[in-house]
Amino acid sequence: DSGVTQTPKHLITAxxxxxxxxxxxxxxxxxxxxxxxxxxxxxxxxxxYYNGEERAKGNILERFSAQQFPDLHSELxxxxxxxGDSALYFCASSVRRGQDTQYFGPGTRLTVL
Amino acid sequence: AQSVTQLGSHVSVSEGALVLLRxxxxxxxxxxxxxxxxxPNQGLQLLLKYTTxxxxxxxxxxxxxxxxxxxxxxxxxxxxxxxSDAAEYFCAVATDSWxxxxxxxxxxxxxxx
Numbered sequence: 217d218s219g220v221t222q223t224p225k226h227l228i229t230a231x232x233x234x235x236x237x238x239x240x241x242x243x244x245x246x247x248x249x250x251x252x253x254x255x256x257x258x259x260x261x262x263x264x265y266y267n268g269e270e271r272a273k274g275n276i277l278e279r280f281s282a283q284q285f286p287d288l289h290s291e292l293x294x295x296x297x298x299x300g301d302s303a304l305y306f307c308a309s310s311v312r313r314g315q316d317t318q319y320f321g322p323g324t325r326l327t328v329l
Numbered sequence: 330a331q332s333v334t335q336l337g338s339h340v341s342v343s344e345g346a347l348v349l350l351r352x353x354x355x356x357x358x359x360x361x362x363x364x365x366x367x368x369p370n371q372g373l374q375l376l377l378k379y380t381t382x383x384x385x386x387x388x389x390x391x392x393x394x395x396x397x398x399x400x401x402x403x404x405x406x407x408x409x410x411x412x413s414d415a416a417e418y419f420c421a422v423a424t425d426s427w428x429x430x431x432x433x434x435x436x437x438x439x440x441x442x
Contacts, residue, residue: 259432315361320372
């Protein structure tokens with residue numbers, strides 16, 4: 217158990233809908249990262265937050281947004297969902313940044329029908 | 330800019346044989362290097378990491394990796410494969426900057442009896 221929790225574990229929804237994925241980092245970790253893992257794209261970095269502020273953006277679509285709250289949990293919002301958004305979404309946390317080990321949650325499997 | 334290349338998307342090894350997974354990186358600054366393992370339907374788990382100091386790094390489950398700056402490599406090895414080593418392995422590189430953490434495409438390891 218990494219100490220990172222993600223809810224829900226599975227999510228099935230329809231195209232055009234909006235969903236919210238939730239992540240609680242390990243106790244004491246200030247950075248939260250979101251990744252998308254799919255068969256065709258591999259593991260893609262989406263976005264990073266540090267202590268409530270966005271610090272880095274990767275391959276995140278404009279339809280996707282995230283935030284980190286004062287209690288350090290984070291939410292990833294996916295809107296206008298398309299079939300191609302079906303993937304595993306991982307949250308990871310680390311103490312600070314870059315060179316720090318990232319601890320991964322179990323992931324949320326999103327299926328868009 | 331930095332990048333990671335993992336040679337071989339699939340590797341098949343016999344139980345008891347050497348496991349060798351190749352990772353090459355490019356980075357304009359001294360890198361921090363990581364190997365993660367992903368078991369089916371689970372999140373990623375850190376195997377080992379190199380930050381500074383000794384270039385031969387030992388990790389969990391009998392794995393080790395050697396940082397070779399001249400070859401820009403960080404290959405992962407295990408002397409004797411076990412059936413439980415069947416998983417996907419990811420090499421990653423980071424720098425002491427925000428959000429610059431990049432994963433390779435992954436290598437799927439199959440262990441045969």
